[in-house]
Amino acid sequence: MAVTDRNTIKTWFETGDYPTEQQFWNWLDSFWHQADQIPTANIIGLDTILTDKATVEETNSLQTQIDNINLGN
Numbered sequence: 279m280a281v282t283d284r285n286t287i288k289t290w291f292e293t294g295d296y297p298t299e300q301q302f303w304n305w306l307d308s309f310w311h312q313a314d315q316i317p318t319a320n321i322i323g324l325d326t327i328l329t330d331k332a333t334v335e336e337t338n339s340l341q342t343q344i345d346n347i348n349l350g351n
Contacts, residue, residue: 279307
């Protein structure tokens with residue numbers, strides 16, 4: 279599976295050009311299909327987002343504080 283950058287792929291489809299079978303396959307292999315599962319390691323910044331999320335304990339504590347405010351405590 280060859281992954282090819284966009285600018286190279288664009289040159290294969292310029293007016294009058296006829297992409298080869300291999301170029302067509304490389305084009306398909308260079309993008310995620312909507313049915314593909316994307317590995318989490320391939321999502322830029324996901325590790326940071328998941329690391330920075332609130333824990334269950336923090337969320338429960340905040341909910342308790344909100345409930346106490348709403349109850350007038």
